[in-house]
Amino acid sequence: MNAQSKIASPPRKKLVVIGNGMAGCRAVEEILEREAERFDIVIFGAEPRVNYNRIMLSPVLAGEKTFDEIVINPAQWYDEHDITLVSGDPVRTIDRERNAVIAASGRTEQYDKLLIATGSDPFIIPVDGHDLTGVVTFRDLDDVDRMLTAAEKGGDAVVIGGGLLGLEAAHGLTLRGMNVTVIHLMPTLMERQLDEAAGYLLRQELENRGQTILTSANTKAILGVDGRVVAVELEDGSRIKADIVVMAVGIRPATALAKSAGLDCERGILVNDHMVTSDPDILAVGECVQHRGLCYGLVAPLWEMCRSLADHVTDQPSGYQGSVTSTKLKVSGIDLFSAGDFSGGEDCEDIVMRDAARGVYKRVVLKDDRIIGAVLYGDTADGNWYFDLLRNEQNVSDIREALIFGQAFASGGALADPNFAVAALSDDAEICGCNGVSKGKVVQCISGGAHSVDAVRSQCKASASCGSCTGLVESLLAISLGDEVESGPKTMCSCTSFTHDDVRRLIIEKELKLIPEVMQELHWTTPDGCSSCRPALNYYLLCAWPAEYKDDEKSRFVNERLHANIQKDGTYSVVPRMWGGLTNPRELRAIADVVEKYDAPMVKVTGGQRLDIFGIKKEDLPAVWGDLNAAGMVSGHAYGKALRTVKTCVGTEWCRFGTQDSTGFGVKLEQATWGSYMPHKFKMAVSGCPRNCAEATIKDFGVVCVDSGYELHIGGNGGIKVRATDLLCKVETEDEAMQICLGFVQLYREDAHYLERTAPWLERKGLDWIKAQLFDDPERIGRLAARFRTSQKYWQVDPWERRADGHQRKLHSHLATIRPELEDA
Amino acid sequence: MPASDKPVWLDIGPITQIEPGMAATLPVEGGEEIAVFHTMGGNFYALINKCPHKQGPLSQGIVHGDSVSCPLHNWRISLKNGKALGDDEGCTPTIPLKIDAGRIYLLREAILPGKSSPFSASLAA
Ligand code: SRM
Ligand SMILES: Cc1cc2nc3c(=O)[nH]c(=O)nc-3n(C[C@H](O)[C@H](O)[C@H](O)COP(=O)(O)OP(=O)(O)OC[C@H]3O[C@@H](n4cnc5c(N)ncnc54)[C@H](O)[C@@H]3O)c2cc1C
Ligand code: SF4
Ligand code: FES
Numbered sequence: 001m002n003a004q005s006k007i008a009s010p011p012r013k014k015l016v017v018i019g020n021g022m023a024g025c026r027a028v029e030e031i032l033e034r035e036a037e038r039f040d041i042v043i044f045g046a047e048p049r050v051n052y053n054r055i056m057l058s059p060v061l062a063g064e065k066t067f068d069e070i071v072i073n074p075a076q077w078y079d080e081h082d083i084t085l086v087s088g089d090p091v092r093t094i095d096r097e098r099n100a101v102i103a104a105s106g107r108t109e110q111y112d113k114l115l116i117a118t119g120s121d122p123f124i125i126p127v128d129g130h131d132l133t134g135v136v137t138f139r140d141l142d143d144v145d146r147m148l149t150a151a152e153k154g155g156d157a158v159v160i161g162g163g164l165l166g167l168e169a170a171h172g173l174t175l176r177g178m179n180v181t182v183i184h185l186m187p188t189l190m191e192r193q194l195d196e197a198a199g200y201l202l203r204q205e206l207e208n209r210g211q212t213i214l215t216s217a218n219t220k221a222i223l224g225v226d227g228r229v230v231a232v233e234l235e236d237g238s239r240i241k242a243d244i245v246v247m248a249v250g251i252r253p254a255t256a257l258a259k260s261a262g263l264d265c266e267r268g269i270l271v272n273d274h275m276v277t278s279d280p281d282i283l284a285v286g287e288c289v290q291h292r293g294l295c296y297g298l299v300a301p302l303w304e305m306c307r308s309l310a311d312h313v314t315d316q317p318s319g320y321q322g323s324v325t326s327t328k329l330k331v332s333g334i335d336l337f338s339a340g341d342f343s344g345g346e347d348c349e350d351i352v353m354r355d356a357a358r359g360v361y362k363r364v365v366l367k368d369d370r371i372i373g374a375v376l377y378g379d380t381a382d383g384n385w386y387f388d389l390l391r392n393e394q395n396v397s398d399i400r401e402a403l404i405f406g407q408a409f410a411s412g413g414a415l416a417d418p419n420f421a422v423a424a425l426s427d428d429a430e431i432c433g434c435n436g437v438s439k440g441k442v443v444q445c446i447s448g449g450a451h452s453v454d455a456v457r458s459q460c461k462a463s464a465s466c467g468s469c470t471g472l473v474e475s476l477l478a479i480s481l482g483d484e485v486e487s488g489p490k491t492m493c494s495c496t497s498f499t500h501d502d503v504r505r506l507i508i509e510k511e512l513k514l515i516p517e518v519m520q521e522l523h524w525t526t527p528d529g530c531s532s533c534r535p536a537l538n539y540y541l542l543c544a545w546p547a548e549y550k551d552d553e554k555s556r557f558v559n560e561r562l563h564a565n566i567q568k569d570g571t572y573s574v575v576p577r578m579w580g581g582l583t584n585p586r587e588l589r590a591i592a593d594v595v596e597k598y599d600a601p602m603v604k605v606t607g608g609q610r611l612d613i614f615g616i617k618k619e620d621l622p623a624v625w626g627d628l629n630a631a632g633m634v635s636g637h638a639y640g641k642a643l644r645t646v647k648t649c650v651g652t653e654w655c656r657f658g659t660q661d662s663t664g665f666g667v668k669l670e671q672a673t674w675g676s677y678m679p680h681k682f683k684m685a686v687s688g689c690p691r692n693c694a695e696a697t698i699k700d701f702g703v704v705c706v707d708s709g710y711e712l713h714i715g716g717n718g719g720i721k722v723r724a725t726d727l728l729c730k731v732e733t734e735d736e737a738m739q740i741c742l743g744f745v746q747l748y749r750e751d752a753h754y755l756e757r758t759a760p761w762l763e764r765k766g767l768d769w770i771k772a773q774l775f776d777d778p779e780r781i782g783r784l785a786a787r788f789r790t791s792q793k794y795w796q797v798d799p800w801e802r803r804a805d806g807h808q809r810k811l812h813s814h815l816a817t818i819r820p821e822l823e824d825a
Numbered sequence: 826m827p828a829s830d831k832p833v834w835l836d837i838g839p840i841t842q843i844e845p846g847m848a849a850t851l852p853v854e855g856g857e858e859i860a861v862f863h864t865m866g867g868n869f870y871a872l873i874n875k876c877p878h879k880q881g882p883l884s885q886g887i888v889h890g891d892s893v894s895c896p897l898h899n900w901r902i903s904l905k906n907g908k909a910l911g912d913d914e915g916c917t918p919t920i921p922l923k924i925d926a927g928r929i930y931l932l933r934e935a936i937l938p939g940k941s942s943p944f945s946a947s948l949a950a
Binding site: 267348 | 849
């Protein structure tokens with residue numbers, strides 16, 4: 001490996017360094033420390049200044065530090081060590097034949113050893129207008145000066161990129177008095193360092209500070225007037241005013257010089273464990289290199305690289321092994337830490353602690369009893385401790401239980417048992433902050449007969465509000481009762497200790513409006529929930545906040561995401577609405593055309609009085625819907641936890657026994673309620689007389705017409721467990737029947753658990769409870785119906801129409817087709 | 826290392842084309858359709874788009890953590906190794922995937938087995 005180093009009272013060799021940045025200078029420091037006399041040193045720097053701490057540019061921008069305060073090596077240091085600094089003169093050529101470098105000014109230096117430490121170049125997205133005056137990057141002091149000049153005039157700043165750099169730039173510009181908008185391509189800020197939960201907390205905090213954060217936003221162009229930037233245009237057509245645009249979308253290792261010298265490069269300059277490039281006389285270090293397949297963008301790895309490099313050139317090779325990195329955001333008042341692989345997974349175990357009252361989220365990821373990743377928000381005191389455990393691959397099974405509480409807790413030996421720690425608390429220690437309940441009170445309550453978390457909640461209110469102390473209450477139960485702790489009512493899923501009812505109540509009480517917000521405030525124990533709680537939360541939120549909530553497609557079961565029923569072969573079936581079971585030649589013709597045009601293998605009359613077209617491919621769905629829309633047909637929601645069908649019979653119009661217009665009323669009911677999402681599917685029927693040909697008495701809401709009016713029935717089910725309806729009431733007019741239908745539907749929507757049909761719901765709550773809710777207070781039913789109508793204003797839209805227009809086309813198309821290339825192609 | 830021994834990676838486009846929590850599909854001519862997943866935690870995985878139970882299209886399931894729940898009968902499949910989780914048994918083949926400079930790459934050899942000629946990925950219109 002080191003064949004080239006031959007030492008025999010050597011004459012001083014010449015070391016030339018390209019790059020007067022953090023890695024280049026640190027490497028020189030490390031070498032001087034080992035052997036001060038070994039080299040004559042020349043350092044070239046493109047920047048016209050001495051070596052400074054680049055990471056502190058953020059505090060300089062924010063006004064928290066001056067340039068003088070961030071200089072690492074002042075001019076005097078170069079003098080003391082006889083180093084020639086050639087600043088403001090970038091090297092243009094490396095001539096490997098002659099072992100020389102040539103700078104822009106023409107200055108040429110011979111070398112025995114050459115060190116390339118050129119760092120990275122900020123990446124500039126090549127949109128129209130990227131070269132306008134006022135578009136800057138964030139990499140060196142000149143960039144900071146440009147930003148400060150712009151900030152002096154105030155106005156609007158747009159930062160493109162919501163990663164570490166972008167957010168630090170946004171923070172600085174905000175403090176300098178600019179009105180800042182951050183545009184980020186991905187849905188979560190700093191998605192490479194943060195999981196969704198922490199990204200959400202960060203976003204909230206930045207918004208509270210007055211920044212506008214636009215996620216999932218793609219920059220289309222930068223607009224200018226007279227060569228100066230004036231606005232940024234997004235893909236969706238919206239425009240944001242801008243007096244300055246900071247591009248902070250990423251960095252690229254600066255390899256141009258090395259490449260043109262013929263050194264092996266991939267993303268970065270390829271180096272071995274001793275930081276030697278493909279030319280044994282040339283070393284490289286810092287962000288410009290690629291070591292064992294990785295390029296780094298943080299300083300910690302550079303320090304380690306510089307040590308191995310110095311060991312190598314002074315003939316005591318050690319070898320760099322690669323680094324594990326951790327990240328902190330340097331925005332004052334925001335504590336955020338992430339390290340390692342926190343993406344989790346099957347063979348991993350997540351320990352999550354959320355303390356909504358303090359705005360804290362902590363997550364530690366374990367694999368084989370070792371920490372492999374950590375994300376901390378709001379309380380980062382233990383970041384370094386977790387990072388140490390991670391880097392040392394220490395087995396943490398002994399302290400597993402108390403790990404998430406931090407070092408102070410977990411390293412206490414006996415204290416490692418959280419029950420023990422709780423037992424050690426004094427009687428007046430506060431357990432529940434929200435309701436001011438002391439440990440003494442909780443223990444008293446337990447000895448008074450409350451033997452489950454739920455009983456404790458209802459009797460002394462501990463953990464009944466935000467729930468962050470549920471763990472403490474559980475510990476107290478365990479200490480006081482041992483094995484006799486009763487498990488309470490079933491929780492929503494294993495991600496939470498709350499029941500469906502708790503979650504629904506707290507969403508309203510605490511005005512929770514997004515899935516990650518619910519998970520944070522209600523202390524979810526998983527980072528992003530599971531396939532049971534995500535769809536449930538999506539429904540609860542859209543029901544609670546119909547006007548504001550934006551449907552979360554990734555939390556929908558496939559049928560509701562693709563607005564069709566998936567079949568066993570992966571194709572889909574399409575059921576358009578046929579109001580009340582009525583149809584006409586135009587609709588039938590459109591269906592017949594679709595069947596032929598898309599080669600649907602089967603059409604069938606369903607049990608719900610309409611037609612089902614089978615075997616449609618997901619790619620064809622939008623076109624099929626477009627054709628059906630053109631004939632006036634909308635989605636039948638045969639796939640949805642939503643209103644399905646309203647079956648009718650022929651009624652007074654044709655039937656010799658009919659007593660009312662059952663067909664017409666069925667159509668009206670369907671037109672009022674279609675499109676509304678429900679806890680489960682919801683079916684209705686209207687029969688024209690008690691012979692009940694529409695089978696109204698096995699429907700969720702059934703109407704049986706009689707001479708004197710309408711009998712309204714609820715809670716029927718014809719499925720797995722047949723249940724005939726209960727009679728709710730009898731009314732005289734269609735209007736009354738409609739009002740009660742809407743009130744009942746809304747009561748079910750607001751109260752039932754997700755995936756609970758009306759039949760089991762009714763049995764759980766009791767017919768009397770439902771009657772009381774609907775009729776005790778005469779105003780109540782009107783309010784329920786009004787809330788239903790409000791919701792329909794926003795949700796009664798045909799999902800097919802938007803898809804046929806190209807919305808969410810991605811869901812229906814393939815990314816690409818992979819095909820073998822033809823031999824002769 | 827001689828060039829011919831190097832694994833060949835197929836560029837299938839930027840990571841931004843799949844939102845977190847979602848999946849996308851790539852049909853393979855003469856092979857099995859592939860599903861590429863982007864988890865909420867930011868990981869990418871590629872698997873054959875078939876559930877080990879009854880061939881349900883995994884790409885259409887709900888993605889949570891590093892697993893997907895099959896859309897047909899709700900088996901939970903690990904995206905890391907394709908194995909069915911919990912009490913169920915079975916395994917879906919995985920395709921080696923790497924991310925480089927914001928783009929997704931799949932290992933060519935794993936897609937069309939055998940010593941087939943070089944092939945390309947052509948983006949669907
Ligand atoms: C198409 C249809 C059968 C038919 O060819 O007639 C049908 C087909 C399916 N039914 Fe049904 N049900 C159909 C009418 C019924 C009826 C009859 C009715 O509505 O009058 C019932 C009994 C009434 C009831 O719901 O109370 C019925 C009770 C069920 C059940 C059991 C529900 C229960 O509460 O026990 C399920 C399972 C479920 O929903 O979880 C189910 C589930 C299904 C699913 C969605 C299975 C699935 O999850 O994929 C089937 C979808 C096939 C498809 O791709 O279209 N289907 N299903 C009928 C469509 C009606 C429509 O126009 O929308
Ligand atoms: C605003 C900001 C904040 C940051 N915050 C953090 C943080 O909090 N934590 C963290 O770990 N990292 C942070 N970083 C990243 C960190 O600064 C870099 O990882 C580190 O500076 C890389 O060191 P380097 O020597 O490889 O590159 P640099 O420090 O960029 O040094 C390279 C030098 O080479 C010069 N050069 C390039 N080409 C030539 C040439 N042909 N001739 C002569 N000279 C040339 C460049 O002008 C530059 O001065 C931050 C970066 C920025 C910009
Ligand atoms: S009865 Fe069973 S098999 Fe028939 S459509 Fe309904 S769910 Fe499918
Ligand atoms: S096919 Fe996937 S669970 Fe049955």
